[in-house]
Amino acid sequence: MLKKIALVLLSFVLMMLSFAPIHVQSSSDAAVTLNDSVDVSFPDYIRFNLKIATEITVEDLRLHYIVERKSYTAVTQEIKVAVPVSSQSNISVNWIWDMRTTGSLPSGTVIRYWWTVSDNNKNLYQSEQSSVRFDDDEYNWQQLNENNVTLHWYYGDDDFAADLMQTCQNALQRLGEDTGAYLESPVRIYIYSSSYALRNAMVFAKEWTGGVAYPAYGVIAIGISNSNIEWSRKALAHELAHLVTYQMTSNPYNDIPVWLNEGISMYAEGELEKDYEYYLKSAVYNDSLISVQSLCSPFSSYSEQSYLSYAESYSIVAYLIEEYGQQKMHQLLTVFKDGSTYNNALLTVYGFDLNALNELWQDYIGQIYVY
Ligand SMILES: [Zn+2]
Known part of the structure; x- marks a missing residue:
């Protein structure tokens, strides 16, 4: 978010400074030769270089760039x-x-520039x-492709990569x-040899970062070693589902x-893990479930509440799928893609709003975990 604000501010300031060009000449114009190059140092910086051979008096120099990603x-x-x-x-x-x-x-990530x-006569020359690819x-990355998924990995053997690809396909x-829901466009997954190696490839990594998804870029980066393979399969499925959900629902x-x-990401992992189920069960017994309405907003970062939030999300999605089927869920995602509000989307597809969903789901979960 910080980056977004910084870039918006920057472009706003630059917009204020810019002036309307009088005319455009190409870089091959005899008066000016523009030679550009870039130096990339992942993940820290990109240096854009320009050499100008010219007979003119240069008054203004600007770099323009566009980052390729899904945006409106x-x-x-x-x-x-x-x-x-x-x-x-x-x-x-x-x-x-x-x-x-x-x-x-x-x-x-590809950046066009x-x-x-x-x-001094306001003639404009453009390269x-x-x-450049960042x-x-x-x-030494190797690649494996299947059904819109490209897996990039650099350690382990072919079976290791095939196992992770199978996890994605499952x-x-x-x-x-x-x-x-399905992948509408290709995604790239970068497998690092450990969480430590992953964090070294990031600039603002928190010490607990094990995997990260960049939905607008269709990218996942994740640290996977043989010692955490079970966790990794689930994390991979979870993050991949976030990319799918983003592609299916994102709108301006x-x-x-x-x-x-x-909930969709938890569902993609497979059966709910025992740890999560424990929190869900306890909340039913103690009458301390978090409402569906509250779970529309970002989850609490307190461990117990966070576990419960994820477990409930899984359960709400599982409820909607079990009771109303695949087609309705697909329709719900499609309605969201049109930019619907939460209540309108539910009313359109299921005929009930968030309050009613909360009651229906709490009845359902209460019956699963009866005394
Ligand atoms: Zn998630």
Whole structure:
């Protein structure tokens, strides 16, 4: 979020500074030659370099770039770069996108960019558009592809990768059969050899980060070693389901209830784990269930409440699937994609609102865990 605000502010300030170009000439124009290059250091920075051979008096230099990701408005960032004071016929400038201050991008992200140069007569010269991939080249990555999933891994043997791919395909199959949700576009999964290796490939990693999903980029990065393979399979299915849900429901107007998003991811993991079930059961016995309405908002970070929130989300999604079927769940996701509010989506598809869902589901869960 911080990054988003910083970029919005930056583009706003630059918009205020920008002026309307009088005309555009290409970089091959005899008066100016523009040579651009980039240096990438994942995950910390990208340095954009420009060499200008010119007969003109350069007054204004700008870098323009677009980050490729799923978004509803193509946002072009514009960076005003200082013109060197002693600028003669050859000028070298650069601008460093320091991810340590803005937050980083996931590996494999493509950035399109070009430069513009203006002279003292307000003539505008523009370089050809180029692109750079922000890749983690620390490792010798291998790839495995199947049904819109590309797995990138660098340690372990082919069976290890095949096992993880099977986990992904099983999760996709379970989602497809029970919710009608599927991957509309390709995703990339980067398997690091441990949580430690993953955190080294991130700029703002919390010490407990074991896996991270970037839904708008269609990317997951996760640390998996043989010692945590069981946890890893579940985490992989969970994060992959977040990418599926995002593709099925994202729209410029509204998000979806957190219980639906997390519930689908929990459901994709398979059966609810005993730890989670314990919290769910206890809450039924103690009459301390969190309401469906409350679970529309981000979950509590307190451990017990957090466990219960995830367990309940699983159960609410399982209830909707068991009682009303795959088609209705698919319809619910589709209605959300149109930007519906929570109550309207439920009313449209199931004929009841959040309050009624809360009552119906609490009856259902009460019957499962009878004394
Ligand atoms: Zn989740």
